[in-house]
Amino acid sequence: MGERVPHRARSAMFAPLDQTGRVEAVTRRLVDAITLGLLADEEQLPSEAELAGQLGVSTVTIREALMALRQQGLVETRRGRSGGSFVRAPRDHGGEFWRERLREVSLGELRDLGDHYAAIAGAAARLAAERSSPEDLERLEQAADDVRGTSGNGTARAERQFHLEVAAAAQSSRLTQQEVQLQGELGAVLWLSAGCGGGADRSHSEHRAIAEAIARADGPLARTLTEKHILAAVDRAAEVHLELTRQ
Structure with missing residues (x-):
């Protein structure tokens, strides 16, 4: 069964945060989106500037949140012309x-x-x-x-x-x-x-x-x-x- 992703649920994940400047809040939002499948494996995330604009936080906050996601193994950063931050979906626990x-x-x-x-x-x-x-x-x-x-x-x-x-x-x-x-x-x-x-x-x-x-x-x-x-x-x-x- 191929999972469909509710488009409005995805949009809600990129709505502005109430708690601006909170690295933990941004990290939690993205972790939930990835673990629940709202963001697909290998999907490229918006740029740091785009994410900052969508969530209403600074690019520094986004950068720190992405660092936390990399440490958790949920995001990887690729260099080069086609580079960026890409989702790594967690394994399905038994x-x-x-x-x-x-x-x-x-x-x-x-x-x-x-x-x-x-x-x-x-x-x-x-x-x-x-x-x-x-x-x-x-x-x-x-x-x-x-x-x-x-x-x-x-x-x-x-x-x-x-x-x-x-x-x-x-x-x-x-x-x-x-x-x-x-x-x-x-x-x-x-x-x-x-x-x-x-x-x-x-x-x-x-x-x-x-x-x-x-x-x-x-x-x-x-x-x-x-x-x-x-x-x-x-x-x-x-x-x-x-x-x-x-x-």
Whole structure:
């Protein structure tokens, strides 16, 4: 399955930062965009001057952020006429890596992040029902179906992609940025159990229901379904966390 990148989500990643001059904020924004696939492997980033203009920061800030990304192995700089800064997508971690991450997260932190994410994703679904274009609805329908037949990390990727599409359809840069940031924090941890024991079928059914509510412009229902979907995933992640901590 070739992943489609929501164009509005990409645009939101290059919207001006509220915290100007913050190297950490620029680095976090670009790390999230790369790890979630909004910036593709081998893709050339805009020049330092262009990035500075788009994000509303100084070129020195961009230079330091790119240095941090190079140290993390997420960007490489090439010299010459066709040179510049190019994305190096991280390898896809296996389930054991994410189980260890889940073991390290406290139940309180997991539920706190889950509550925050449910609020953001729910608001995005409500706005998507009010604002989505026919193109948005088509992409949502496809993203809802993409989870079928997946397992493991593939299901987790399809989950993240669907919710990025919903956020993009909401046509709110701030909500999209929050969606990306929270997905970066939760990563595949939230969807760790999604690809097991019929999880892909469950995700497909829930995604279809959310997409249909958005298509019918039923914002309250879209929000309710999305919040239930997220909070149920948090409950399942909490169960896995407890199992891991008993081992």
